[in-house]
Amino acid sequence: MMKEMKRPERGKSLFRFAAPQLFYPLAGALAPWFAAAAAALTIIGLWLAFFVAPTDAQQGEVYRVIFIHVPAAWMSMFVYLIMAFWSAVGLVMNTRLSFMMARALAPTGAMFCVVALVTGALWGKPTWGAYWVWDARLTSQLLLLFLYFGFMALTEAIEDPRRADKAGAIIALVGAVNVPIIYFSVKWWNTLHQGASVSLTKAPSMAATMLAGMLVMALASWAYTIAVTLWRVRPLILERERHAEWVAAELDALEGKV
Amino acid sequence: MSRTLGPFAAVLRRDLLLAWRGRADVLVTLAFFVVVVCLFPFGVGAETNQLRSIAPGVLWVAALLATLLSLHRLFAQDHADGTLEQLLLSPEPTVLWVVAKVVAHWIATGLPLVLVAPALALLFDVEQGALGVLVLSLALGTPILALLGAVGAALTLGLRGGGMLLALLVLPLFVPVLIFGAGAVDSHLSGTGADAHILLLGGGLLGALALAPVACAAALRIAVE
Amino acid sequence: MQWESWSAFWQMGGAAPFVWGSYGITALLVVGELIMVMRRRKDALRRLLRLRRAKAGGSGGRRAFEEIVE
Numbered sequence: 001m002m003k004e005m006k007r008p009e010r011g012k013s014l015f016r017f018a019a020p021q022l023f024y025p026l027a028g029a030l031a032p033w034f035a036a037a038a039a040a041l042t043i044i045g046l047w048l049a050f051f052v053a054p055t056d057a058q059q060g061e062v063y064r065v066i067f068i069h070v071p072a073a074w075m076s077m078f079v080y081l082i083m084a085f086w087s088a089v090g091l092v093m094n095t096r097l098s099f100m101m102a103r104a105l106a107p108t109g110a111m112f113c114v115v116a117l118v119t120g121a122l123w124g125k126p127t128w129g130a131y132w133v134w135d136a137r138l139t140s141q142l143l144l145l146f147l148y149f150g151f152m153a154l155t156e157a158i159e160d161p162r163r164a165d166k167a168g169a170i171i172a173l174v175g176a177v178n179v180p181i182i183y184f185s186v187k188w189w190n191t192l193h194q195g196a197s198v199s200l201t202k203a204p205s206m207a208a209t210m211l212a213g214m215l216v217m218a219l220a221s222w223a224y225t226i227a228v229t230l231w232r233v234r235p236l237i238l239e240r241e242r243h244a245e246w247v248a249a250e251l252d253a254l255e256g257k258v
Numbered sequence: 259m260s261r262t263l264g265p266f267a268a269v270l271r272r273d274l275l276l277a278w279r280g281r282a283d284v285l286v287t288l289a290f291f292v293v294v295v296c297l298f299p300f301g302v303g304a305e306t307n308q309l310r311s312i313a314p315g316v317l318w319v320a321a322l323l324a325t326l327l328s329l330h331r332l333f334a335q336d337h338a339d340g341t342l343e344q345l346l347l348s349p350e351p352t353v354l355w356v357v358a359k360v361v362a363h364w365i366a367t368g369l370p371l372v373l374v375a376p377a378l379a380l381l382f383d384v385e386q387g388a389l390g391v392l393v394l395s396l397a398l399g400t401p402i403l404a405l406l407g408a409v410g411a412a413l414t415l416g417l418r419g420g421g422m423l424l425a426l427l428v429l430p431l432f433v434p435v436l437i438f439g440a441g442a443v444d445s446h447l448s449g450t451g452a453d454a455h456i457l458l459l460g461g462g463l464l465g466a467l468a469l470a471p472v473a474c475a476a477a478l479r480i481a482v483e
Numbered sequence: 484m485q486w487e488s489w490s491a492f493w494q495m496g497g498a499a500p501f502v503w504g505s506y507g508i509t510a511l512l513v514v515g516e517l518i519m520v521m522r523r524r525k526d527a528l529r530r531l532l533r534l535r536r537a538k539a540g541g542s543g544g545r546r547a548f549e550e551i552v553e
Binding site for chain 2 (some may be wrong): 148149150153154166167177182184186188189
């Protein structure tokens with residue numbers, strides 16, 4: 001409370017941790033816990049994936065790729081939405097930290113996109129007989145990866161950090177509006193041109209243990225994303241706020257340790 | 259009426275006049291479109307049936323690339339000579355003159371593509387009944403490309419390597435337009451009718467007209483600020 | 484338990500390259516990302532510390548240079 005009383009001019013008393021000064025130590029304290037949760041959940045998830053979930057009746061063992069493929073695909077979409085959310089918050093409330101969060105999220109989202117594409121291709125080869133088919137999901141995933149690339153390239157290319165933040169926020173929002181349109185259009189195109197290809201989502205008869213494994217892996221990727229984003233945003237905060245007094249104190253403590 | 263249309267008309271007239279004076283640039287865009295389309299038979303072979311089947315896609319991709327190449331000119335000149343700043347400082351609503359600039363840009367670069375496309379389609383032996391659909395799809399689709407592209411052009415204004423960056427930003431956003439545009443001609447040719455595609459393109463144009471200028475105005479303010 | 488033996492487990496019903504390839508590439512990407520995050524953190528901190536030292540004690544010329552490099 002004291003902290004906000006001192007700086008009422010910033011007008012964000014409602015969101016205490018929107019102040020980089022308070023968020024920096026909070027992020028440092030939380031990240032290891034999320035990382036530990038991610039590791040634990042991954043171990044449980046892999047155990048479910050390989051030792052509990054039964055062999056798929058149609059696909060045999062290949063289907064076990066699903067336990068990373070589907071969570072990665074989900075995550076790549078969620079991360080984009082969260083990025084767009086932080087961008088909107090940043091543009092509306094003009095909080096620097098939200099822009100930094102959006103920028104810290106992007107590489108992880110792109111990473112999950114690549115994971116979804118690569119595992120999709122490796123799954124596709126034995127199932128469809130080709131590494132790549134122009135399936136609606138795979139194609140939208142590819143376009144999502146391009147949207148991530150665009151966001152990262154734009155924010156890296158602009159040297160003035162304030163302009164980079166806001167320009168990135170706008171392209172993230174434009175992309176978020178377009179993602180459903182892209183998905184719909186690609187699906188439409190796919191049904192016209194391709195005929196029915198094998199769907200990635202399995203029949204509703206999916207064993208409960210398969211679903212459980214997938215959900216645990218999805219939780220693991222959430223925890224991983226949060227941990228990595230917090231770790232990535234911390235140095236960003238220090239760089240941006242380097243003229244603030246608290247950063248000087250922080251650097252004093254780090255002197256000789258890096 | 260005239261209070262809102264005044265500045266719109268003024269910017270439109272000015273940009274069209276500038277485009278007319280620099281018409282060599284405009285012709286280059288058109289020539290690019292023609293040359294790219296004419297390259298395809300050399301690449302895929304001149305077999306008539308094959309050409310006929312790829313024609314809608316080729317024309318659309320070429321139109322998309324030609325639009326992309328002309329985009330950087332949308333704001334660059336005004337940014338360089340300070341006009342943009344003056345416009346942003348003026349009391350007129352930014353969205354209004356942004357739309358005027360995009361409309362002028364489309365008339366100068368998009369409209370010629372739409373008009374030339376049927377002639378190029380004949381080179382690919384597209385049946386004449388489909389030419390109307392082709393023109394209609396391009397007439398509805400290329401303004402969407404210009405509107406979306408304007409956002410990208412505003413975001414990359416004055417950046418080093420802005421051209422490639424602009425392509426990376428807007429090409430994924432162009433995909434739905436490409437799908438519905440080329441799809442309109444395809445489905446007309448296959449006999450299923452192009453109504454749905456054309457309606458979706460029209461809806462897309464209205465949506466882009468409502469949203470893109472706002473994003474573009476915000477991006478311009480950020481770029482100049 | 485789903486597997487008769489460890490070798491059956493590693494063979495994955497004949498799909499070993501695809502299943503283990505997927506998991507292997509994912510692991511590589513995750514580890515790579517973690518390394519990149521750590522390295523970026525180190526680089527950023529080093530740069531900030533250098534900048535600060537230059538500002539505190541460095542000569543005028545040095546300081547100006549650091550400001551430019553920054």
